[in-house]
Amino acid sequence: MHAVYVIQNDATKETYIGYTSNLKARIKAHNASGKKATTRNDGAWHYIYIELFRSKDDAQEREKKLKAHGSAKQKLLLRLRKSLL
DSSP: OEEEEEEEETTTOOEEEEEESOHHHHHHHHHSOSSSTTOOSSOOEEEEEEEEESOHHHHHHHHHHHHTTSHHHHHHHHHTTTTOO
């Protein structure tokens, strides 16, 4: 399975949208120290929302659409407003 996910940092309240085929390893990588865009000194990243796809292409297309900062992302975040930290 392939997943598009929304994570949120519990200290900074920032959100991040990504794609993976291994959710467990991906959240571990987001919370590990390193030089990636999601590394923070404070807080931890938590899954807020996950969409599963059988097709890698479909998942990557959805991620691209959500990361484009268009109406798809705004609609999703509006739907998730009560789920955000």
